[in-house]
Amino acid sequence: MRIARSSPMPGFGLAMGITVTMLSLVVLLPIAALILQGASLGPSAWWAAVSSPRVAAALYLSFRLALFAALFNLVFGVLLAWVLVRYRFPGRKLIDAAVDLPFALPTAVAGIALTALYAPNGVLGAALPWKIAYTQWGIFVALVFVGLPFVTRTVQPVVEELDREVEEASASLGASRGMTLRRVVLPTLLPAALTGFALSLARAVGEYGSVIFIAGNIPLKTEIAPLLIVIRLEEFDIAGAAAIGLAMLAISFSMLFIINAVQIWSRRRIGLV
Amino acid sequence: MHIQIDEIAKTFGATTALHPLALNLPSGALVALLGPSGSGKTTLLRILGGLEFPTSGRVLFDGVDATGLTVQERRAGFVFQSYALFRHMTVFENIAYGLRARPRRTRPEAAEITRRVTKLLDLIQLPDIGQRYPSQLSGGQRQRVALARALAIEPRMLLLDEPFGALDARVRKELRQGLREIHDTTGLTTVFVTHDQDEAMELADLVVVMSMGRIEQVGRPQDIRAAPATAFVREFISA
Amino acid sequence: MSDIPVPRAATEESRIVRLVLILLAVGGLAILVAAPLIAVFAQALSDGGRAAVASLAQPDAWEAIRLTLIVAAVSVPVNAIFGIAAAWAITKFDFPGKTVLITLIDLPFSVSPVVAGLCFVLLFGSHSLLGSWLIGNGYPIVFALPGIILATVFVTFPFVARELIPVMIEQGRAEEEAALTLGASGWRVLRTVTLPNIRWALLYGVLLCNARAMGEFGAVAVVSGKIRGETATMPITIEMMYNEYLSVAAFSMAALLALLALVTLAIKSLLEWRYADQLAATRRH
Numbered sequence: 001m002r003i004a005r006s007s008p009m010p011g012f013g014l015a016m017g018i019t020v021t022m023l024s025l026v027v028l029l030p031i032a033a034l035i036l037q038g039a040s041l042g043p044s045a046w047w048a049a050v051s052s053p054r055v056a057a058a059l060y061l062s063f064r065l066a067l068f069a070a071l072f073n074l075v076f077g078v079l080l081a082w083v084l085v086r087y088r089f090p091g092r093k094l095i096d097a098a099v100d101l102p103f104a105l106p107t108a109v110a111g112i113a114l115t116a117l118y119a120p121n122g123v124l125g126a127a128l129p130w131k132i133a134y135t136q137w138g139i140f141v142a143l144v145f146v147g148l149p150f151v152t153r154t155v156q157p158v159v160e161e162l163d164r165e166v167e168e169a170s171a172s173l174g175a176s177r178g179m180t181l182r183r184v185v186l187p188t189l190l191p192a193a194l195t196g197f198a199l200s201l202a203r204a205v206g207e208y209g210s211v212i213f214i215a216g217n218i219p220l221k222t223e224i225a226p227l228l229i230v231i232r233l234e235e236f237d238i239a240g241a242a243a244i245g246l247a248m249l250a251i252s253f254s255m256l257f258i259i260n261a262v263q264i265w266s267r268r269r270i271g272l273v
Numbered sequence: 274m275h276i277q278i279d280e281i282a283k284t285f286g287a288t289t290a291l292h293p294l295a296l297n298l299p300s301g302a303l304v305a306l307l308g309p310s311g312s313g314k315t316t317l318l319r320i321l322g323g324l325e326f327p328t329s330g331r332v333l334f335d336g337v338d339a340t341g342l343t344v345q346e347r348r349a350g351f352v353f354q355s356y357a358l359f360r361h362m363t364v365f366e367n368i369a370y371g372l373r374a375r376p377r378r379t380r381p382e383a384a385e386i387t388r389r390v391t392k393l394l395d396l397i398q399l400p401d402i403g404q405r406y407p408s409q410l411s412g413g414q415r416q417r418v419a420l421a422r423a424l425a426i427e428p429r430m431l432l433l434d435e436p437f438g439a440l441d442a443r444v445r446k447e448l449r450q451g452l453r454e455i456h457d458t459t460g461l462t463t464v465f466v467t468h469d470q471d472e473a474m475e476l477a478d479l480v481v482v483m484s485m486g487r488i489e490q491v492g493r494p495q496d497i498r499a500a501p502a503t504a505f506v507r508e509f510i511s512a
Numbered sequence: 513m514s515d516i517p518v519p520r521a522a523t524e525e526s527r528i529v530r531l532v533l534i535l536l537a538v539g540g541l542a543i544l545v546a547a548p549l550i551a552v553f554a555q556a557l558s559d560g561g562r563a564a565v566a567s568l569a570q571p572d573a574w575e576a577i578r579l580t581l582i583v584a585a586v587s588v589p590v591n592a593i594f595g596i597a598a599a600w601a602i603t604k605f606d607f608p609g610k611t612v613l614i615t616l617i618d619l620p621f622s623v624s625p626v627v628a629g630l631c632f633v634l635l636f637g638s639h640s641l642l643g644s645w646l647i648g649n650g651y652p653i654v655f656a657l658p659g660i661i662l663a664t665v666f667v668t669f670p671f672v673a674r675e676l677i678p679v680m681i682e683q684g685r686a687e688e689e690a691a692l693t694l695g696a697s698g699w700r701v702l703r704t705v706t707l708p709n710i711r712w713a714l715l716y717g718v719l720l721c722n723a724r725a726m727g728e729f730g731a732v733a734v735v736s737g738k739i740r741g742e743t744a745t746m747p748i749t750i751e752m753m754y755n756e757y758l759s760v761a762a763f764s765m766a767a768l769l770a771l772l773a774l775v776t777l778a779i780k781s782l783l784e785w786r787y788a789d790q791l792a793a794t795r796r797h
Contacts, residue, residue, distance in 0.1 A: 009604045009688060010698030016605075018597035019613070022590075026665050027619055030631030037634045076540055083537040087530055095538060097781040101545050103720070104773035104780075106727025108747040109766040112754050113548035116555050116763075124547065145544060164523050168324050169357035171344045171522035173371035173426055181525075183370075187361045199621075206624020209729035209747065213754065226626035230734060233630070238639055245630045252622045324522050344522040 031249070038246030041239055049243035054219050055228060059247060062225040065136060066204035069143035074197045077151025078189060084152070085159040102148045107209025114142055115213045134216030139224065142211045143204040150203065151196030158192040191266045198259035202252060274335050274429045274462050275300040276321065281330035283316055290316045291486045293330060298479070300335075303456050304464045305477035309509070313486040314466045315434055321464060322432045323347040334429065350423030350461070352433040356415045358407040364418050365390055365403035371426035393421040396455065413444040420455065431456070433465035437472060449476050470510045474498065482506050552770045555763035567761035568768065575741045576749035576765070582657070583745060584725045587664040591721050592714065595672025600706070603680035604688065614677070620669040628666045629734025632659055655737030660745065663731035668721045675717030679710055679790070712787040716780065723776040727769055 038046060049055065084096050102110065118125040118132040118141060125133055132138050162185065170180040208226040216222045225248055232241035276298040283291040291313045298304050306314035319325040321332065323344035331340045339347065359367050368390045372381055381389065394400050397417040407415060416436060423431060436452065437445045453476060456463045467473050473480045474494040482489040482497065482505075490502040501507035525533070556564045567573060598617060602610060620628065636643040636653035646653055653659045687709065691701045707714070729747040736743040744752060746765055753762035784791060 007605050008692055009685065010692075011600060011702070012605050015597040015601035016607075018594060019601050022594045022597075023613075023616055026662065027616065027669060030628070030635050030662075030666065031619075031623070033635040033640075034627070034631045079533060080537050080541070083533050087534055089534050091538070093781075095541055097777055098541055098545050100777055100780065101549065101773065104723045104727075104776045105549070106729060106747050106766075106769045106773070108729040108750045109552060109727070109769050109773075110548060112750065112762060112766055113551045113555075116551045117547055123551070124543070145548065148544060163355060163357060165353040165355050165357035166359065167523040168344070169351065169353055169422075170359075170370070170374075172322055172324065172347070172349060172351040173374055173422065174345050174348070175370070175374040176345065177525055177529075179374055184359055202622045206622075206627060207730075208624065208626045208733070213751075226624050226730065229626050229630055233633065233734060238634070238637070241630055242634060245627045248624055248627050252624070252627075256622050326521075 034242060034245050034249060037238070037242040041243060045239075046243050046246065049240055050247045054223070055225075055244055055247075057220045058223050058225040058228045059244070059251075061136070061139070061223070062205055062248075063251065065139050065143055065224075066201055066207075069140055069147055069204050070197050070201035072140075072144050073147045073151050073200045074193060077148070077196055077200075078155055078186075078193055080152045081155035081159050081189075085156060099149050099152050102145050107146065107207070108213075110145055111142065111210040111213035114138070114145060114210065118214065133214050134218075134222065136222055138214035138216065139211050139222060142214050143207055146207050146210050147200035147204050150200040151193055154192045154196035154199070155189055158189055162188065191263055194259065194263055194266060198255070198263075201259075202255060205251060205255070206248065276430065276462060276464075277333040277336070278317075278321075279331040279333060281317070281320060281327045281332065283313075283320065283325065284328050289486055291320075291327075294488050296481065296488065296491065298462060298464065300462055301460050302462055302478050303453070303476065304462075304479045304481060305473035306464060306466045306481050306483060307468070307470060307473040307509075308483035308489075309468055311485070312483040314481075314483045317483070318432050318434055318464060318466050321430070322349040322351045324351070348426060348429045350426060350428030350431045352416070352419045352423050352431070352436055354435045354438055356407075356419040356439075358415060358419060358422070360407055363404050363406055364394075364399075364410070367407070367418060368393055368422045368425050370422065389425060390421075393425055396424070396458070397421045397451070411444075412440050413448055416440065416448060417451065420452075424455075424459065428461065431459070431461045431463040433463070435467060436465055437467070437469075445472075452476065474510070482509065484509075549770060549774075552763055552766050555759060556767040558763075559760050563760050564764040564767070567758070567764045570761070572741055572744070573749065573761065573765060576744050576746045577768075579657075579660075579744070580726050580746040583660055583664050584722055586661050587668060587725050588718060588722050590665055591668055591672050591725075592718055594669070595676055595717060596707075596714070598673040599676035599680050599710075600702070602677055604685055617673050618670050620666050625663075625667050625728065625730030626734055629663050629731040632663055632666070632731075632735050654735050655739065655743060657743070659735040660732050660743060663735045664725050664728050667728050667731050668724045671721035671724065672714065672717035675713045675720075676710055679713040680706075683709055712783055712790050716783050716791060719776055719780055719783075723773060726772060 041049070050059070080099065084092065084099075115133055115138075116122050118128075118138060120126065120131065120133065122133070125131075130137070132141060166184060166188075167180055170184045171177070175183070206226060208224070208230075211224055212227055215224060215227075217227060225244060229241045229244050229248075232238075232244065278294065278296040278298075280293045280295055281291060282289075282293040306317060308314045316325060320327050323342055323346070327340065331338055333339060359370065362370070369386050372386050372389065375381075390403065391400070394403060397420060399414060399417060402410065402414065402418075407418070410418065416439075420433075420436075433452075437448060440448065449472065452463075452465075465477075474497075477494060479491065480494055480497055481491050484505050490497055490506045497506065498510065501510060524530075568577075598613075602614065633654050634640060636646065636659060638644055638647055638654075643654065651658075653662065687705050688701050691705045696704065727747055728745075729751070732745055733748060733751070736745065736748060738744055738748050738752065740752065746769060750762050750765050750769075753765065
């Protein structure tokens with residue numbers, strides 16, 4: 001390989017070969033199959049499938065609740081990162097480890113556990129004045145659970161590396177602690193927090209396992225988009241499933257794109273590049 | 274402003290950073306705290322600025338006890354070793370920060386803030402950099418912006434932690450002169466920390482030589498050079 | 513001596529603010545994370561420990577555990593090999609399109625597991641050309657073990673590579689180059705220099721990959737066809753039992769996976785604590 005010759009290191013051909021082959025077979029080829037199948041529908045048929053009331057409602061629901069859950073996780077995640085890095089209290093290490101539980105716990109397990117908790121006869125469901133399980137609140141709770149660690153884990157290292165002198169400078173210029181946090185600390189955490197928010201949002205939009213048990217799955221009300229794909233497949237409506245799948249893929253990719261752009265912009269603004 | 278340090282001591286857990294020490298800094302003086310790392314000079318500076326609080330002893334500004342004043346109440350213009358500029362704000366916003374942080378009653382109007390920031394940019398001889406971000410400045414420019422930001426709050430004194438530490442030799446010489454000029458223009462009591470005896474001797478009116486949390490000698494540069502009080506001082510200034 | 517109370521440090525919040533924030537953090541995590549975990553075990557043991565164990569001894573349950581272990585045993589090593597190869601290519605060589613390659617490796621993280629499963633159904637299902645040909649020759653992919661493994665590899669694809677790349681960038685190429693000048697072959701360099709340097713990051717990635725592989729639900733739900741005793745993994749079996757109101761059985765199997773998650777977290781925390789320096793690069797990305 002010509003490129004490899006510029007480096008004395010061996011193994012470029014083999015390593016690159018494994019990488020590209022696996023990437024193509026496992027990731028790119030299947031995604032291409034979806035895009036091709038979607039494209040073979042033609043734009044008008046695709047639009048008809050996606051804009052039908054039930055599908056549009058499901059896509060809107062998935063996206064809207066994912067956004068709410070990611071916003072909740074943005075605020076709570078920054079708070080959690082701050083508390084875990086800056087404060088010393090008994091049980092801190094345990095709490096720090098517990099943040100990752102949603103990453104490690106299978107989604108189906110989380111799904112039935114949350115349902116047991118928030119069902120009308122569950123511990124929390126009985127205690128709360130309004131219905132959680134089998135409503136959009138239930139979906140929100142499940143999406144908060146699966147997206148919880150992202151913001152904390154992206155913001156935590158940034159809090160650890162914050163320059164204390166900058167906070168001291170703000171204080172010595174007469175700023176109250178609140179103003180220092182608002183004007184100096186939070187803007188510095190923003191790029192990392194946005195990254196975490198994006199990851200949390202992307203995860204929530206496509207989430208399936210933790211949601212379907214608690215959602216109630218009533219068409220037009222609590223039926224999420226991934227579930228509708230599964231239903232279409234069970235009805236052997238391959239084209240219908242592909243149409244929704246393609247729409248979700250497009251939403252994910254454009255979100256990824258927008259968020260990368262926002263991130264580059266905010267990093268540049270604080271001079272990280 | 275006259276600064277009086279009255280038997281200040283500071284311990285961090287089991288380690289003693291400052292043994293009880295007393296010091297008088299006359300109003301309008303340019304003072305160097307000189308010593309090797311670990312001598313306690315930065316701790317002393319941070320106590321003056323209200324960033325650290327003494328374990329015992331008092332600090333008096335113009336004869337008034339200031340020991341319990343918070344950092345916000347001190348009105349000390351503090352220039353940090355890393356300059357600690359706010360990366361996400363322009364130079365203008367950095368300098369205006371302290372004025373905008375004031376309670377509404379005493380906060381100047383926007384036009385007045387602009388006027389003052391412009392004047393400070395002129396003072397540091399960088400009139401055209403207001404809209405730049407700190408990442409777009411050279412080390413020397415950053416130091417001067419940090420100085421302007423500290424001056425913007427109309428401080429009662431100027432405190433600088435190794436103000437030339439992060440700069441290369443050529444810029445360092447140039448900015449020494451700049452600090453001298455700013456001190457003479459403002460007439461502020463100015464205290465800077467350094468480990469470089471040349472810098473202390475050349476720039477300061479009064480040099481405080483420190484070692485291991487104690488003051489070894491206080492005096493004018495020529496007096497210290499002529500008559501070092503201890504073996505440590507002799508060794509350190511000849512190095 | 514000063515008897516004025518010492519004001520708080522310039523970079524600290526007041527006591528009351530700190531207390532409120534800590535309570536919010538601990539309370540929030542208790543409700544959001546600890547409560548569901550406790551609920552799993554409480555539900556599993558609601559008819560006593562014996563009933564829970566008995567439900568796991570059922571043939572279907574046993575078959576699900578076996579299948580899940582097989583899927584993990586194939587897909588995790590495959591991903592480990594891929595991760596090492598990708599990290600080697602990306603960190604030891606300079607080539608055009610590197611950023612694109614990294615983005616593509618991360619792609620599965622932004623694809624819904626259900627959409628991932630759908631992709632494999634479209635590629636290998638009986639209605640597609642490739643699928644019908646494979647089925648005709650006796651090699652069904654979808655609704656069979658190969659499909660489950662493929663879908664699992666897809667959803668866990670970036671795990672190992674993502675852990676290794678930052679660590680290997682941080683470590684640079686100097687040690688490998690030194691070994692080469694001493695006459696070591698490429699394989700020898702990998703075995704005696706690179707792998708020892710990245711072993712904890714590799715273990716970290718494999719651990720997370722395994723947790724996800726054994727717990728994957730959405731993608732497997734779509735490709736497996738949910739055939740009891742044949743293509744039903746542990747998470748799929750949980751769903752089936754739950755839908756049949758076999759609560760104790762469903763939660764007992766869920767408790768088994770929750771235990772796996774707890775062990776994963778414990779080892780992960782141990783690694784982070786013990787080898788913080790060698791994993792530092794990972795946490796920063």
